[in-house]
Amino acid sequence: QKEVEQNSGPLSVPEGAIASLNCTYSDRVSQSFFWYRQYSGKSPELIMSIYSNGDKEDGRFTAQLNKASQYVSLLIRDSQPSDSATYLCAVNGLRGSYIPTFGRGTSLIVHP
Amino acid sequence: GAGVSQTPSNKVTEKGKYVELRCDPISGHTALYWYRQSLGQGPEFLIYFQGTGAADDSGLPNDRFFAVRPEGSVSTLKIQRTERGDSAVYLCASSATGEDTEAFFGQGTRLTVV
Numbered sequence: 001q002k003e004v005e006q007n008s009g010p011l012s013v014p015e016g017a018i019a020s021l022n023c024t025y026s027d028r029v030s031q032s033f034f035w036y037r038q039y040s041g042k043s044p045e046l047i048m049s050i051y052s053n054g055d056k057e058d059g060r061f062t063a064q065l066n067k068a069s070q071y072v073s074l075l076i077r078d079s080q081p082s083d084s085a086t087y088l089c090a091v092n093g094l095r096g097s098y099i100p101t102f103g104r105g106t107s108l109i110v111h112p
Numbered sequence: 113g114a115g116v117s118q119t120p121s122n123k124v125t126e127k128g129k130y131v132e133l134r135c136d137p138i139s140g141h142t143a144l145y146w147y148r149q150s151l152g153q154g155p156e157f158l159i160y161f162q163g164t165g166a167a168d169d170s171g172l173p174n175d176r177f178f179a180v181r182p183e184g185s186v187s188t189l190k191i192q193r194t195e196r197g198d199s200a201v202y203l204c205a206s207s208a209t210g211e212d213t214e215a216f217f218g219q220g221t222r223l224t225v226v
Contacts (some may be wrong), residue, residue, distance in 0.1 A: 008152070032212040043203055051212065073164065084144040088154055090215075098210045099145065099168060102154035 003027065004091050006103035019076040021106050023085055023089030026070070031093035033065055034100065035046045038086045048074060079110040114138075116218035124224045125194055133189040133221045135204030140191050143210025144187050146179055147203040149220075155203055161187060162210055194225045 003026045013019045021035075032051050034042035050056045050063040050072065062075040072091075076083055086105040094101050117136040135143050142163055147155035161181045169179070176194075183188040184213050187197040191198055201222050205215040 004154075006154075034214065036217075043201075043220045044215060046214055049214050076132075092212055097168060098143070098212065099157055099160050100205075100215050101148075101157065104152070104154045 002103075003094050004089055004103040006087075006089050006106045008104055008106060009097040010107040010109050013079050013108070015078075015079060015081060015110055015112050017079050017108075017110075019074075019079045019083065019108055019110070021074040021087045021089075021108065023072045023074075023091075023103055024070055025072070025089075025091045025094065027091075027094045028070060029093060029096070030067075030091050031089045032091075033063070034092070035061075035063060035072075035074045036088040036090060036102075037083075038088055038105065040085075044088055046086070076108075081110050081112055084108055084110050113140070114218055116206050118202075118218035118221050120221060122220065122222045122224075124226060127196060127225055129194055130213045131191050131194055131223065132189075133202050133204075134225070135187045135189070135206075135218060137185065137187070137206030138216060141206035141208055142184070143213070143215070144181060145154065145205045145207075145215060146189050149201045149203055158189070160210070167210075174178055177180060183207070185220075191223075194223075196225045199223055199225045 035048040048063040088105045089103040090100040136190040144161040146158040205212040209214040
């Protein structure tokens, strides 16, 4: 089992819809969780961080964390074509280390 | 500086040559990470610095790879006897303390070994 798992996609949604991106992780003691957006040919850009169970909202983005299920998700409301990118989930605290471990990313395509 | 800066943006080198990749982290950030990313994959951890010391170098693939951060700021990733399989985007990130704090990436160096 990979330490951080994401479906590679692509996930295709129409403009204006809600995009739901999911991530599972292997170590129950992991402490902090991050979502990065990566446009093609660019480096990852941090968009959300979440540390406690529940939801955290920032504009059109909502991160959801369920530590019991070892699951973190990112919801993008009112998806726009400009949201088309790869979304990387990162988990800090795996195996007790302070090194962000990344999933392979989910490709999101928002079509007009 | 305002963000993490990596130089060069692109590097083409011949197989067997030595290369150095530079990372200038966000001012005041004590934690610095090097990652490598291949097409279609997430960033793969190489080495983590806390201050001047390498706190974890378990991701370095072999002894051709080495990194330093002598003054606790700028870091250099050094690759000896490059191989075609080393071709990838090398990413550097920094965070304020490294303890659950957010990490910010530079623009990356695309290394191509021909």
